[in-house]
Amino acid sequence: MSVYLDHAATTPMFDVAIEAMNSSLRKLGNPSSLHTEGRSTRKDVEDAREKVAKAVGCLASEVIFTGSGTEADNAAIKGLFWHTDKKVILVSSIEHHAVLDPAHWLAEHEGAELIQIPVNTDGVIDLEFLKKIIAERGSEIALISVMHSNNETGVIQPIAEIVKAAGDIPVHCDAVQSFTKVPISFKELGLFAMTISGHKVGGPLGIGALILRRAVEIPALLHGGGQERDIRSGTLNAPSIVALAAAVEANLYDAQKVAALRDSFEAGVMAARPDAVINGKNSERLPGISNITFPGTQSDSLLLLMDSEKVSCSTGAACTAGVHRPSHVLMAMGLSDVVSQSSLRFSFGTTNTKADVDFALSVLPTVIERGLAANAVGKK
Amino acid sequence: MKIIAAMSGGVDSAVAAARAVEAGHEVIGVHLALSSNPQKYRSGARGCCTIEDSHDARRAADVIGIPFYIWDMADEFHEGVVENFMSEYKAGRTPNPCLRCNEKIKFAAVLDRAKAMGFDGVVTGHYARTRETDAGRTLHRAVDPLKDQSYVLAVLNREQINGAIFPLGDTEKVDIRIEAEARGLAVAQKPDSHDICFVPSGDNAGWLRDRMGSEVGPIVDQDGNKLGEHKGAYTYTIGQRKGLGLTVPTADGSPRFVLKIEPVSNTVVVGAREDLAVTSMRGERPIFCGPEVGAAPLRGFVQVRAHGAALDCTYYMDNEQLVAELDQPLLGLATGQAMVIYDGDRVVGSATICETA
Numbered sequence: 001m002s003v004y005l006d007h008a009a010t011t012p013m014f015d016v017a018i019e020a021m022n023s024s025l026r027k028l029g030n031p032s033s034l035h036t037e038g039r040s041t042r043k044d045v046e047d048a049r050e051k052v053a054k055a056v057g058c059l060a061s062e063v064i065f066t067g068s069g070t071e072a073d074n075a076a077i078k079g080l081f082w083h084t085d086k087k088v089i090l091v092s093s094i095e096h097h098a099v100l101d102p103a104h105w106l107a108e109h110e111g112a113e114l115i116q117i118p119v120n121t122d123g124v125i126d127l128e129f130l131k132k133i134i135a136e137r138g139s140e141i142a143l144i145s146v147m148h149s150n151n152e153t154g155v156i157q158p159i160a161e162i163v164k165a166a167g168d169i170p171v172h173c174d175a176v177q178s179f180t181k182v183p184i185s186f187k188e189l190g191l192f193a194m195t196i197s198g199h200k201v202g203g204p205l206g207i208g209a210l211i212l213r214r215a216v217e218i219p220a221l222l223h224g225g226g227q228e229r230d231i232r233s234g235t236l237n238a239p240s241i242v243a244l245a246a247a248v249e250a251n252l253y254d255a256q257k258v259a260a261l262r263d264s265f266e267a268g269v270m271a272a273r274p275d276a277v278i279n280g281k282n283s284e285r286l287p288g289i290s291n292i293t294f295p296g297t298q299s300d301s302l303l304l305l306m307d308s309e310k311v312s313c314s315t316g317a318a319c320t321a322g323v324h325r326p327s328h329v330l331m332a333m334g335l336s337d338v339v340s341q342s343s344l345r346f347s348f349g350t351t352n353t354k355a356d357v358d359f360a361l362s363v364l365p366t367v368i369e370r371g372l373a374a375n376a377v378g379k380k
Numbered sequence: 381m382k383i384i385a386a387m388s389g390g391v392d393s394a395v396a397a398a399r400a401v402e403a404g405h406e407v408i409g410v411h412l413a414l415s416s417n418p419q420k421y422r423s424g425a426r427g428c429c430t431i432e433d434s435h436d437a438r439r440a441a442d443v444i445g446i447p448f449y450i451w452d453m454a455d456e457f458h459e460g461v462v463e464n465f466m467s468e469y470k471a472g473r474t475p476n477p478c479l480r481c482n483e484k485i486k487f488a489a490v491l492d493r494a495k496a497m498g499f500d501g502v503v504t505g506h507y508a509r510t511r512e513t514d515a516g517r518t519l520h521r522a523v524d525p526l527k528d529q530s531y532v533l534a535v536l537n538r539e540q541i542n543g544a545i546f547p548l549g550d551t552e553k554v555d556i557r558i559e560a561e562a563r564g565l566a567v568a569q570k571p572d573s574h575d576i577c578f579v580p581s582g583d584n585a586g587w588l589r590d591r592m593g594s595e596v597g598p599i600v601d602q603d604g605n606k607l608g609e610h611k612g613a614y615t616y617t618i619g620q621r622k623g624l625g626l627t628v629p630t631a632d633g634s635p636r637f638v639l640k641i642e643p644v645s646n647t648v649v650v651g652a653r654e655d656l657a658v659t660s661m662r663g664e665r666p667i668f669c670g671p672e673v674g675a676a677p678l679r680g681f682v683q684v685r686a687h688g689a690a691l692d693c694t695y696y697m698d699n700e701q702l703v704a705e706l707d708q709p710l711l712g713l714a715t716g717q718a719m720v721i722y723d724g725d726r727v728v729g730s731a732t733i734c735e736t737a
Contacts, residue, residue: 304408304449305497323413323452373496377489 002310003356007200007349008151008177008289009314013247014202020246021204024239031236032225041238048245055248056196056211057185064210064228065241069176069197070098071221072210075232076172076193077102077145079218081112083170086142090133092117092125092157093332094150098195099174100328103145117146121334123155123280131165143192144171148178152316152329152345153280154289156182163190170216176200176208180253181286186211198240202350203247207240254350259287261348261357266290268361273368279330279343288348291316293335297342297371300324305370306344309363314345381500382406383545386486387441387448389433391560391567392505392548394440398563399547400503401444407503409441409448412490414457415578436567443564451493453485460484462578469588469614472643473716476532476686477576479730482506483535483667491543501543508533509549510541517541519669521725524552531686534720534730537667585615597646599624602639602655613646619656619712626650637712657709663719663731666702673697673721673728681722682706684713684733695721695728702731 004012013021024044029037031045046060053060066072077099081089089103093116106112115133118126125146134141144166149156156178163171170192175184179196186194191213198207212218212231224233269276269292279291294302299315306313316327330340346360385397387409400407411434434450441448461480468475491502507522508530519541522528536544548556560568575582594611601607608626610616620638630636630652637656640649661682666673675697681690682704692707704719713736721728 300449300451301493301497304447307447308408323450323454370497374493377492377496 001355001359003312003352003359005311005313005346005348005352005356005360007352008154008345008347010199010205011202011349012351013199013204013243014250014252016250016252017203017243017247021239021243024242027238029238031238032227044242045236045238048241051245051249052196052209055180055251056194056209057187058194058211059214061229062186062211062214064212064232065236066208066210066228066232067206067234067237069174069195069200069208071232072195072197072208073098073172073174074102075210075218075221076195076212077143078106078221079231080143080170080172080193081106081110082219083216084142086140087111088113088115088137088141090115090117090130090141090144092119092146094119094123094125094152094329095145095147096151096174096176099145099147099172112142113140119332122283123150123153123329123333124283125157125162127158127161127165130162134165134167134169138167138169141169144169146171146173148173148175148184148194149182149286149289150280150329151177152289152327153283153291153333154286154347155280155283156285159189159191177286177289180248180251181255181258181288192216198244198247201244201247202250202252203244204240207237207244209244252350255287258348258350258352261352261354262288262290262346264354265346265348265357265360266292268357269364272361272365279333279335290346290348291330291343292346293330293339293343294368294371295339295342296375297368298324298375299341299344301374302344302367302371305367306360306363309367311360311363314347316340316343316345382498383408383501383503384490384494384499385409385441385446385503386490386505387411387437388505389430389436389440389567389570390505390573391557391565391570392507392553393437394444394505394565394567395556395560395563396503396505396545396547397441397446398444398565400545401446403547405503405545407444407446408499409437409444409446410490411437411448411450412453412457412485413450414485415454436570440565440567443566451490453489456489457481457485460489465576465578466588466592468716470592470643471716472613472641474617474714475716476718477578478532478686479535479718482532487536487540487544491540495543501545503545503547505548506533506546507548507553508546510544510546513670515671519727520549521722521727522549526687527553529686530722530725530727531683531688531718531720534669534718534727535667536669538669541669585612588612588615595646597648599626599648599650601636602649602651607636607650610648613641613643613648616641616648618714624648624650653711656711656713658706658711658713658736659709660703660705660737661713661719661733662698662735663702663704664700664734666697666700666729666731668729669727670729673702678723680724680728683720683722684710684717690722693721701734702729 029041031042049063050060107114172193174195176197180201194211199205222233277293326337326340383405387393465477506529507527509520521530579587598606599608607628616638636650639651677694677696682693693704695704715733720730
């Protein structure tokens with residue numbers, strides 16, 4: 001058997017989404033065309049937009065479909081920055097690179113001043129720091145961006161309190177990992193902008209959405225036919241949009257089941273390796289993510305060994321060449337370079353079973369022993 | 381066996397991995413990231429450390445149908461190979477970093493890690509052969525004399541040889557390319573690497589100058605008369621004739637050659653061609669791939685460069701050093717190079733040349 005414990009990377013597509021996508025692929029018509037075929041495809045897209053809006057807790061007109069979560073993050077960060085004369089960008093230090101890198105890019109090329117909000121050892125952002133910066137420099141802040149939950153640890157961030165502290169400052173929230181896993185309402189949170197992605201929720205790759213508050217018109221990254229409120233030109237990807245909506249509408253994520261699997265896995269790991277450390281354990285976390293440090297190992301060795309045993313998990317970050325790098329998230333939580341490189345992420349999904357957990361736990365002790373041995377020779 | 385295939389992204393290691401799979405081994409492909417700041421694109425022939433090479437290796441592994449991972453060996457490579465390369469030049473010697481990489485990285489760091497992780501050995505695309513004999517496994521030249529890499533593998537000890545698999549030693553390079561083509565490997569016609577991988581420009585002297593500075597010093601004749609100036613003694617090699625920039629001609633107009641590099645005084649000594657002649661050499665840190673050599677003189681061949689000639693010699697151990705006495709004098713031999721002793725096509729062992737006479 002093979003066990004997939006990397007649902008935070010991508011999820012299997014739900015059957016309903018595959019079926020919706022297939023039937024849309026067979027259908028002719030550019031949603032922007034004015035004739036019968038065009039109108040029919042347009043209807044599918046708008047039906048889908050309403051379904052997504054309902055799940056997000058926003059107006060249909062606030063949904064801007066993009067080619068990925070990364071694109072939506074870039075559109076939000078750059079767009080909200082260019083939208084104003086203010087120069088300070090405030091982001092958490094544990095953001096995904098899809099937020100961090102455009103923020104750094106704006107600092108390097110567009111005169112932005114980037115301030116990163118630290119997190120505590122449990123992986124939660126320092127609200128007091130945030131409030132202090134807002135008190136001191138509120139009038140200079142162009143935007144604040146904090147993720148709803150972290151993709152490596154699953155730790156949930158206090159978005160409602162951030163929005164409250166922000167007052168009139170626009171807040172963007174990368175909700176790629178949280179969407180459909182925990183309750184979220186764009187409207188209730190009072191956000192300016194939010195990002196979701198299709199393939200993390202049982203939908204297809206290549207589709208994401210920027211949720212952008214009505215009447216906020218930010219500069220576009222892609223110019224062209226004027227689709228999506230003129231913020232994201234490009235022919236609408238009807239099959240992927242329809243499939244994303246089908247996945248969201250089906251609402252198949254079973255948070256209780258996933259959390260139970262994750263908890264039993266963590267209990268098993270701690271029984272087998274009492275020296276292991278579950279990162280972010282004291283915080284409120286997503287149901288499916290478990291980030292564990294195995295002291296004295298190197299996570300790339302562990303991943304290879306787990307993979308050989310047919311268990312798929314993740315080391316977190318890798319550079320362009322594929323070389324494992326210490327996680328900026330774990331380092332922000334105070335872990336050293338070496339310890340962050342001794343950590344694996346296991347992420348569970350609705351299709352996982354108790355048998356998957358048992359199998360992963362059955363191979364783990366040997367994998368850790370070999371990982372320890374491999375690391376020991378490296379230090380010789 | 382369960383083995384790790386070291387895949388550089390070149391044609392040789394790709395075919396070696398494919399052959400290992402066909403031989404019935406359970407193979408996992410590993411690309412070694414040897415630079416912490418990899419170049420994005422290669423210029424001309426490949427260097428070991430470009431992102432494009434890692435993509436080529438990954439693609440080859442996918443086509444062969446084996447798992448593939450990247451191991452970060454940048455720190456080990458820098459410490460064991462690059463720093464050694466610089467310190468050897470600084471000491472007035474001429475190192476061979478490929479040899480050092482085999483000794484310290486491919487068949488040490490990688491092999492040790494592989495064994496600790498439950499693998500039995502490492503397969504590489506080196507052109508060399510091994511044979512199982514009563515005295516254990518022995519290392520031999522490849523059938524393709526132009527590609528033979530036994531010289532750069534002669535630093536491996538018996539344990540390392542036992543953990544190594546070289547599937548290409550029985551085939552000529554031209555046939556490896558044909559085989560790669562037939563296997564659908566896109567790297568079939570990828571150019572060979574010639575230069576030192578971390579000096580992709582091929583300009584060793586310039587690379588060393590950039591990192592070690594270029595302190596001007598004298599170029600003198602054997603009597604100590606100053607003939608000119610150089611820009612960093614370590615950028616010269618024994619036997620070098622070109623690029624000395626000397627304006628004082630010799631009495632008979634014959635060319636001058638670098639005879640000696642004195643790092644402490646930053647002096648380059650030049651002289652006549654016949655003064656380069658060497659008839660014996662001593663090497664330190666001897667390593668024997670097969671049966672050890674004793675004090676009793678034996679007849680064989682010694683090779684002092686990767687693709688140099690095999691020179692008739694008598695060799696023996698003396699005072700923990702490996703000694704080779706040449707039948708015919710050799711012109712221009714730098715310390716720091718490896719002397720590799722052969723018994724026919726069998727590698728006897730190697731040592732780092734520390735003294736010549």
